[in-house]
Amino acid sequence: xxxxxPVEGRSKTQKWAALLAFLIVCLGAGGLGAFATKxxxxxxxxxxxxxxxxxPNWVFGPVWTSLYVxxxxxxxxxxxxxxxxxxxxxxxxxGLQLVLNVAWSWIFFNAHQIGWAFxxxxxxxxxxxxxxxxxxxxxxxxxxxxxxYLAWVTFASVLNFTLWKLNSP
Numbered sequence: 001x002x003x004x005x006p007v008e009g010r011s012k013t014q015k016w017a018a019l020l021a022f023l024i025v026c027l028g029a030g031g032l033g034a035f036a037t038k039x040x041x042x043x044x045x046x047x048x049x050x051x052x053x054x055x056p057n058w059v060f061g062p063v064w065t066s067l068y069v070x071x072x073x074x075x076x077x078x079x080x081x082x083x084x085x086x087x088x089x090x091x092x093x094x095g096l097q098l099v100l101n102v103a104w105s106w107i108f109f110n111a112h113q114i115g116w117a118f119x120x121x122x123x124x125x126x127x128x129x130x131x132x133x134x135x136x137x138x139x140x141x142x143x144x145x146x147x148x149y150l151a152w153v154t155f156a157s158v159l160n161f162t163l164w165k166l167n168s169p
Contacts (some may be wrong), residue, residue: 019076026072029098030064033105040109048114049166054159067149071098074135074145081138090134097127114164121157128153 010018041057075094078087104124108117128150136143 015080018079019072022072022076022079023069026068026075026098027065029102030068032102033064034061036105036110040112044112045109048163051159051162051166063152067152070145071149074139074142077139077142077145078135081142087138090131090138093127093131093134097124097131100124100127108160114160114167118157118160118164121153121160125150125153125157 071094075091078090078094081087100120101124104117104120107113107120128146132143132146132150135146
């Protein structure tokens with residue numbers, strides 16, 4: 001089978017293996033972000049000023065894990081939706097936003113660059129929105145599965161901006 005043909009010819013095993021691969025990639029991205037984040041939670045992040053509405057630290061892990069699983073299923077639904085040539089752009093956007101997702105953790109937590117992280121998260125937000133719009137023609141469910149992620153990154157953007165303002169000289 002060539003790489004531009006439909007996925008209908010693939011076996012159930014191949015489709016389930018692809019879902020597993022999407023889960024590994026998305027949860028792996030989360031792990032890369034956590035690698036930059038975790039050491040800073042009890043260090044630098046504890047010392048910066050935060051708004052009263054800042055969620056407790058324990059909330060972030062379960063929320064992000066759930067979001068990464070939904071993202072993986074969404075990408076898999078698009079991948080299984082048909083012609084791989086037609087899904088190249090949506091899945092490319094998905095991959096790009098996933099890279100920016102990981103980069104945000106490194107910019108914010110590892111480099112302590114709250115202002116640059118805010119600029120980056122705005123670009124990430126735009127890529128998530130573009131990914132959703134590109135997913136919808138292939139799978140409405142895939143687009144809908146990405147909406148909680150967009151909502152969370154919207155909240156995270158407001159929090160990032162607030163942290164930047166509270167901690168700027």
